[in-house]
Amino acid sequence: MVSFAADSSLSQCAIFCAKDSKACMATLSDERTGQCLFFNSTLTGRETDSDDGMVYLERMPDCCYWTGSSRSSADQSSIYKDCQDAFEKGERNSGAVYTLRPNPNWRLIRAVCQFDHESGWTLIQRRLDGSVGFHRGWVEYVDGFGYLDKEYWIGLEAMFYLTRVNQKLSVYLEAHDGESRTANYSSFYIDDAEAGYTNHINGYTGDVEDSWAEQHNGMNFSAFDNDKDLSELNCAEKYKGGWWFSGCGPSNLNGLWIEGGKSSGVRGILWKKWKGYQYSLKVVHLLLGR
The missing domain is CATH 3.90.215.10 (Gamma Fibrinogen, chain A, domain 1)
Structure with missing residues (x-):
């Protein structure tokens, strides 16, 4: 474990981890407290969806993907189908990084909107x-x-x-x-x-x-x-x-x-x-x- 970050959403956990790509290989988002746990290696055997309120995301080389998913409605509110979906739901921070999932059966994408x-x-x-x-x-x-x-x-x-x-x-x-x-x-x-x-x-x-x-x-x-x-x-x-x-x-x-x-x-x-x-x-x- 590397560190904590308070009051963080699922997408923010992913972005924090990506900023230190050499040290952070995976993150756990705690849906109950809004905290992130960062790890310098992947967690073998960790379920991507679990009943303990912890959502696991694992870095994929090199740029823009994450494995893992969440059933939480709170987390899903910050994951968009595309940037048009983000716009329709009120996002206006042009040039910022957003978490996208154009297909519910595919992995998360991080992209600039x-x-x-x-x-x-x-x-x-x-x-x-x-x-x-x-x-x-x-x-x-x-x-x-x-x-x-x-x-x-x-x-x-x-x-x-x-x-x-x-x-x-x-x-x-x-x-x-x-x-x-x-x-x-x-x-x-x-x-x-x-x-x-x-x-x-x-x-x-x-x-x-x-x-x-x-x-x-x-x-x-x-x-x-x-x-x-x-x-x-x-x-x-x-x-x-x-x-x-x-x-x-x-x-x-x-x-x-x-x-x-x-x-x-x-x-x-x-x-x-x-x-x-x-x-x-x-x-x-x-x-x-x-």
């Missing part, structure tokens, strides 16, 4: 400063990686469940000089693991030309160790990031973050129909909404 005056959006990917490497293998792209207060990828399995209830996608793009553009899609969802997490994306509007749906719609996801693109090249390996590649362009929002934006080849964070192949964007937000 962004709210405007009429809706909530779930942040599924964020690029900011190059602090997190996106040249990752298949398992990490499935499970998710990164840091919720910095750069992260929520994971393909989480996206599959989230896109069962959220099928709008907003893509925020920002260059190194602060200029920004937005691409919106009225329909976006991905298939399950068996189908290769194929993406289906249509209904473009925005103030930048489409570089996603035209060539990437209907493609399986590729990582450097699971090449599913249509090119003779391994696009994820060559261009240093997993994506729904057909050929090796015209977009790859998981490419290398490059200081200043000048890219050698197509290795950067790419949106070809705005900045071309030789430019790596600075900031990207992928947001799911209803």
Whole structure:
């Protein structure tokens, strides 16, 4: 046991634990007292639902998941189906981390929610400063990686469940000089693991030309160790990031973050129909909404 925190909800216990990811591997939330117990190892044999009022959550590498569940109505009040559900129940703290469960039979997801005056959006990917490497293998792209207060990828399995209830996608793009553009899609969802997490994306509007749906719609996801693109090249390996590649362009929002934006080849964070192949964007937000 590491420490206590008074007056804490289930989601707060998870967030406190995640802030010290090296020391905290599991937490018990006491429904009766509102306290958290933190542990530096998992508790073998611990039931996730028990009759003693203690709810067990266990960290999953690396970013955004928790095992365990709760039948408590008090705890469930702070777990939302998605960020739109959080908005409809009165949440307005845009940019904060919320605990989501889009499917009652699946594990908890921790994600950033962004709210405007009429809706909530779930942040599924964020690029900011190059602090997190996106040249990752298949398992990490499935499970998710990164840091919720910095750069992260929520994971393909989480996206599959989230896109069962959220099928709008907003893509925020920002260059190194602060200029920004937005691409919106009225329909976006991905298939399950068996189908290769194929993406289906249509209904473009925005103030930048489409570089996603035209060539990437209907493609399986590729990582450097699971090449599913249509090119003779391994696009994820060559261009240093997993994506729904057909050929090796015209977009790859998981490419290398490059200081200043000048890219050698197509290795950067790419949106070809705005900045071309030789430019790596600075900031990207992928947001799911209803």
